[in-house]
Amino acid sequence: MATGSNYDSDVQMFVQRPREIDLAHLRFLRWLAVRGSLEHEPAGQPYGVYALTDVLSARTDAVRAGVAPARPTYSD
Numbered sequence: 607m608a609t610g611s612n613y614d615s616d617v618q619m620f621v622q623r624p625r626e627i628d629l630a631h632l633r634f635l636r637w638l639a640v641r642g643s644l645e646h647e648p649a650g651q652p653y654g655v656y657a658l659t660d661v662l663s664a665r666t667d668a669v670r671a672g673v674a675p676a677r678p679t680y681s682d
Contacts, residue, residue: 632656 614621639648 627656629656 612620612623635644636648636652638644
């Protein structure tokens with residue numbers, strides 16, 4: 607097969623190669639979930655590396671704008 611193929615001979619199947627995380631897409635999905643615009647409520651509070659990045663960027667943007675950063679509120 608061609609070298610650019612998505613076939614992994616170690617597991618003998620086609621696989622999806624890793625790609626970069628789209629933070630804007632993750633923020634948009636969280637925004638939809640918090641507002642109840644998805645099929646179901648959020649399973650819980652955001653956590654992990656990407657949630658921390660989102661909170662830090664929101665606070666940085668607020669500080670740059672001269673606004674006191676608000677704590678995010680999520681429904682349980």
